Amino acid sequence: MIKITNLHKSYKMGNSSLHVLKGIDFEVEEGELVAIMGSSGSGKSTLLNILGMLDVLDEGSYLLDDVLIKDLDETKAAKYRNQFLGFVFQSFNLINYKSALENVSLPLYYQGIARKERQEQALEYLTRVGLADWATHLPSELSGGQKQRVAIARAMASKPKVLLADEPTGALDTKTSYEVMDLIQKINEEGNTILVVTHEEDIAKMCKRIVKLKDGVIVEDSKVKQVLAADYV
Amino acid sequence: MFNRDRWQEIFETIRKNKLRTFLSGFTVALGIFIFIILFGFGNGLKNQFQEFFLDDATNVIFLFPGKTSKPYNGFKSNRRIEFKNDDLSDIKEQFPFFLEYITPRISRGAVVKYKNEFDNYTTRAVGPAHQFAEKTILMKGRFINQDDIKNKTKYAVIGRLVAQDLFNQEDPLGKFIDIGNSVFKVVGVFQDDGGDREERYIYIPYTTRQLLERSNDKLDQIILAFKPQIGHSGSVLFERKLREFLKKKKSIDPSDPNGIYIRNVADQLKQNQQFANVLQLIVTFVGLGTLIAGIIGISNIMVFVVKERTKELGIRKALGATPKAVIRMILQESIFITTISGYIGLFIGIFVLKNIGVSLQDYFIKNPYIDTSTALFSTMILILFGGIAGYIPAKRAAQIKPIIALRDE
Numbered sequence: 001m002i003k004i005t006n007l008h009k010s011y012k013m014g015n016s017s018l019h020v021l022k023g024i025d026f027e028v029e030e031g032e033l034v035a036i037m038g039s040s041g042s043g044k045s046t047l048l049n050i051l052g053m054l055d056v057l058d059e060g061s062y063l064l065d066d067v068l069i070k071d072l073d074e075t076k077a078a079k080y081r082n083q084f085l086g087f088v089f090q091s092f093n094l095i096n097y098k099s100a101l102e103n104v105s106l107p108l109y110y111q112g113i114a115r116k117e118r119q120e121q122a123l124e125y126l127t128r129v130g131l132a133d134w135a136t137h138l139p140s141e142l143s144g145g146q147k148q149r150v151a152i153a154r155a156m157a158s159k160p161k162v163l164l165a166d167e168p169t170g171a172l173d174t175k176t177s178y179e180v181m182d183l184i185q186k187i188n189e190e191g192n193t194i195l196v197v198t199h200e201e202d203i204a205k206m207c208k209r210i211v212k213l214k215d216g217v218i219v220e221d222s223k224v225k226q227v228l229a230a231d232y233v
Numbered sequence: 234m235f236n237r238d239r240w241q242e243i244f245e246t247i248r249k250n251k252l253r254t255f256l257s258g259f260t261v262a263l264g265i266f267i268f269i270i271l272f273g274f275g276n277g278l279k280n281q282f283q284e285f286f287l288d289d290a291t292n293v294i295f296l297f298p299g300k301t302s303k304p305y306n307g308f309k310s311n312r313r314i315e316f317k318n319d320d321l322s323d324i325k326e327q328f329p330f331f332l333e334y335i336t337p338r339i340s341r342g343a344v345v346k347y348k349n350e351f352d353n354y355t356t357r358a359v360g361p362a363h364q365f366a367e368k369t370i371l372m373k374g375r376f377i378n379q380d381d382i383k384n385k386t387k388y389a390v391i392g393r394l395v396a397q398d399l400f401n402q403e404d405p406l407g408k409f410i411d412i413g414n415s416v417f418k419v420v421g422v423f424q425d426d427g428g429d430r431e432e433r434y435i436y437i438p439y440t441t442r443q444l445l446e447r448s449n450d451k452l453d454q455i456i457l458a459f460k461p462q463i464g465h466s467g468s469v470l471f472e473r474k475l476r477e478f479l480k481k482k483k484s485i486d487p488s489d490p491n492g493i494y495i496r497n498v499a500d501q502l503k504q505n506q507q508f509a510n511v512l513q514l515i516v517t518f519v520g521l522g523t524l525i526a527g528i529i530g531i532s533n534i535m536v537f538v539v540k541e542r543t544k545e546l547g548i549r550k551a552l553g554a555t556p557k558a559v560i561r562m563i564l565q566e567s568i569f570i571t572t573i574s575g576y577i578g579l580f581i582g583i584f585v586l587k588n589i590g591v592s593l594q595d596y597f598i599k600n601p602y603i604d605t606s607t608a609l610f611s612t613m614i615l616i617l618f619g620g621i622a623g624y625i626p627a628k629r630a631a632q633i634k635p636i637i638a639l640r641d642e
Contacts, residue, residue: 054636082553110553
């Protein structure tokens with residue numbers, strides 16, 4: 001599903017440049033649930049941003065679903081993001097003046113799906129994350145866990161090839177974190193490919209594979225026995 | 234072009250961001266409103282000005298006799314100059330090339346009576362041509378004619394307000410009024426655009442006035458008109474020749490600044506028109522200034538709106554909005570708001586202008602108005618600039634990488 005070879009990325013900081021990713025080779029198969037771990041500054045978020053086409057790579061190649069992601073202008077990137085990727089952010093990033101239902105239907109709007117169908121599909125995804133009753137509520141009326149579930153429903157609504165989650169539990173307490181992870185595991189069980197960036201051991205252990213980054217290189221890449229979040233909820 | 238879904242998205246955004254919508258709409262409406270009001274007032278000022286100064290004939294020269302200030306040709310200084318009837322015929326004879334018409338004017342105050350009504354009025358003893366010099370408009374009957382002058386008839390032409398005061402509802406034509414203890418027959422009633430004062434005059438034949446004053450042949454002043462085709466420069470030449478001729482005839486030192494005064498309306502007219510042009514310039518300047526202020530206002534609001542929405546735009550882009558879609562959304566929204574509120578401001582402005590117009594006459598603003606094309610054009614300009622003001626920050630926001638936009642808190 002994802003194939004990265006010899007990925008380099010550096011940021012210009014005034015006169016000096018900061019080499020963040022120093023040659024990463026990385027592959028993800030369909031249906032995997034991968035945790036990307038590392039301390040802050042290890043380059044894990046940069047990696048995710050490049051995977052999410054929110055940022056561009058300096059060197060190396062990136063294949064997503066056998067499509068070479070290269071020389072993207074913003075228009076193309078937007079189309080690919082809409083087609084291939086779903087995002088879940090640490091700070092939820094819901095549009096605050098739109099209801100839960102409208103937030104979920106937004107990627108469908110950009111896919112050009114008619115309003116009525118959009119809302120039906122969005123409601124279906126809201127039902128799947130258990131928030132059908134909250135469809136008309138604004139994000140400000142939802143708890144943190146509910147917000148993140150709306151965000152996940154939104155990310156899933158466009159039926160992406162890969163779901164990218166950047167510290168999805170970073171702003172949540174432990175119990176809510178496990179609820180969110182339970183949801184992510186269930187989505188993964190349905191065959192979806194998911195990448196989770198986290199620095200929390202327990203969250204990482206709920207994935208099927210852990211990739212550890214340190215100073216811009218992969219230091220460890222191992223399959224683990226998945227801990228079911230449902231056991232803790 | 235029309236996309237129902239896109240409009241729905243925009244209406245939703247507008248509905249859920251009422252304060253923002255109101256603020257930007259208000260700026261536009263206010264800009265247009267103030268522009269219309271100021272521009273309308275400027276036009277009103279111009280109207281009033283034109284009524285004040287431009288109601289008389291514009292090719293008229295007034296001659297006034299004065300006192301000499303230099304001795305000349307055996308005469309002492311400080312001699313009073315008088316115009317006589319033969320001056321009229323001499324000027325007529327001397328300047329056929331320049332002259333269009335000529336009339337004397339002798340003004341006297343008099344108590345005028347009709348039945349039990351009486352009041353003080355100014356009578357003007359004039360010739361037939363006076364009607365053209367003052368642009369007197371006859372409502373009833375006729376003006377003083379050549380026969381009246383020849384026969385020294387006791388006929389009077391009275392102003393509209395004189396008729397109103399003395400005759401009430403009665404028809405004054407053919408009635409006899411008492412002017413300074415002489416009986417005159419009313420043969421005409423006139424009105425004048427120059428205002429109330431002008432409509433309180435009574436015109437009588439100048440020969441009749443002279444007859445009443447012991448058959449003298451003195452004239453107060455002479456009013457004459459030059460042929461319009463000689464133009465302003467021709468009139469200046471005429472004025473100079475006239476002065477030379479009269480000074481010679483009346484034995485006045487050619488270098489004496491007093492003795493005879495000449496007032497050329499064409500000179501005045503030129504000044505007045507220059508003043509009117511300056512007024513027009515000020516009106517245009519004020520209008521432009523307001524419009525620019527409005528444009529700056531909208532630009533500010535638009536920059537602020539886009540800045541405020543940076544994060545939202547980042548989210549939209551992460552979810553698959555293309556830069557084009559982002560720009561289109563912001564532009565469509567801003568143009569929609571500026572159009573609606575622009576026209577609201579336009580209509581309120583025109584409405585207010587129409588309704589307060591009459592009550593401003595005391596403040597030298599008459600019939601303020603703005604022509605439709607100027608109003609529509611300025612509204613369109615504001616909408617256009619609202620669009621441009623929205624486009625620039627929108628384009629910039631659309632080019633920002635979503636990752637940076639998302640970091641924006």
